[in-house]
């Protein structure tokens with residue numbers, strides 16, 4: 671077992687499964703710059719030949735990830751400033767999406783905003799039955815900006831994806847299964863183990879070969895360029911008053 675412990679995340683390698691855990695439960699596992707750096711570290715470490723699968727999850731049962739840490743990212747005011755943050759996260763999520771092994775999000779609780787983007791960049795989403803998830807960026811007068819909107823349109827039927835993005839709602843685990851976002855709903859740790867033991871029945875080279883096919887398709891269809899356009903579009907909206915006012919409302923509401 672190899673283990674690296676930092677303040678905001680851990681990376682663990684056990685039996686060929688490399689697990690990245692966001693460890694900021696007090697703030698619903700929101701992504702700050704340290705978590706972004708951790709995901710960059712994950713991408714490097716996951717290239718090792720001994721890694722057969724990658725898991726992304728988070729501490730506690732309340733939240734998988736509440737998106738970007740608004741108390742940190744709210745200091746980014748202009749299109750240019752927000753573009754740099756959005757681009758960095760979108761680059762790391764693209765690298766995660768195109769890892770040569772299956773990537774599984776174990777959605778242990780609420781996933782909203784960028785949290786849904788992280789999960790959507792993964793190949794599989796194991797969603798705990800109590801979890802509620804949604805692309806709520808619209809309520810902040812922005813779009814997804816880490817590539818997750820583009821990945822959702824790749825993953826779900828077109829009208830389901832567009833509805834999920836535009837409605838900016840949160841959905842229950844069963845609604846997420848019905849629309850095709852959740853691969854599996856899990857009720858306990860045993861259900862999670864069953865998923866991984868099924869995966870492990872198949873030789874890791876077979877998983878790698880199928881992943882190669884998917885990556886080739888994404889390269890042919892200019893996925894990276896489509897993500898870049900999503901990032902740029904979000905940065906334009908980010909600069910506007912409507913976005914900053916909505917974030918102010920959230921931050922002031924929770925301080926009272």
Ligand SMILES: CC[C@@H](C(=O)O)C(=O)SCCNC(=O)CCNC(=O)[C@H](O)C(C)(C)COP(=O)(O)OP(=O)(O)OC[C@H]1O[C@@H](n2cnc3c(N)ncnc32)[C@H](O)[C@@H]1OP(=O)(O)O
Nearest residue numbers: 696697698700736737738739740741783784814815816924
């Ligand atoms: C920035 C990138 C962008 C993208 O490209 O996608 C985004 O991610 S936009 C989306 C940003 N995220 C949000 O707007 C979600 C905000 N959070 C919530 O709506 C709720 O916290 C929750 C996730 C639904 C959980 O609700 P609940 O369990 O009731 O917890 P609290 O609301 O009481 O939160 C506890 C504590 O954590 C703080 N918090 C939560 N999320 C964030 C966040 N994303 N950024 C900063 N802080 C966050 C919240 O303020 C509370 O703090 P205290 O009041 O000090 O305890």
